[in-house]
Amino acid sequence: xxxxxxxxxxxxxxxxxxxxxxxxxxxxxxxxxxxxxxxxxxxxxxxxxxxxxxxxxxxxxxxxxxxxxxxxxxxxxxxxxxxxxxxxxxxxxxxxxxxxxxxxxxxxxxxxxxxxxxxxxxxxxxxxx
Numbered sequence: 001x002x003x004x005x006x007x008x009x010x011x012x013x014x015x016x017x018x019x020x021x022x023x024x025x026x027x028x029x030x031x032x033x034x035x036x037x038x039x040x041x042x043x044x045x046x047x048x049x050x051x052x053x054x055x056x057x058x059x060x061x062x063x064x065x066x067x068x069x070x071x072x073x074x075x076x077x078x079x080x081x082x083x084x085x086x087x088x089x090x091x092x093x094x095x096x097x098x099x100x101x102x103x104x105x106x107x108x109x110x111x112x113x114x115x116x117x118x119x120x121x122x123x124x125x126x127x128x129x
Contacts, residue, residue: 011062013037021063029067029125034059035117044115049089052118057097071097073125077105080120084109
């Protein structure tokens with residue numbers, strides 16, 4: 001039987017819809033897509049892809065931490081970009097969080113993102129602690 005736990009932390013923005021920040025199912029963590037919302041102001045942070053990507057990664061880091069995980073535990077990432085021209089700028093920031101053995105990843109350009117964000121990232125982690 002699966003054990004399912006809802007993960008929420010005030011260190012990442014609250015969900016802006018009917019979903020959880022993350023769900024931990026046994027030892028697999030499913031983190032909802034994060035945009036560059038500041039958890040305190042609840043406003044988008046940054047106007048460049050680099051600034052928004054940094055805020056997104058910090059939001060993911062906070063949720064991972066709340067579940068007892070780190071970026072080293074992440075096995076799959078999905079990135080949504082408003083414009084594929086931001087791919088290299090995203091990678092500048094992304095690569096500073098996944099330094100060694102980065103996870104599998106898909107990256108798509110989409111028509112629009114919540115709050116008109118430039119990037120949204122979700123991830124899956126396996127926690128073996």
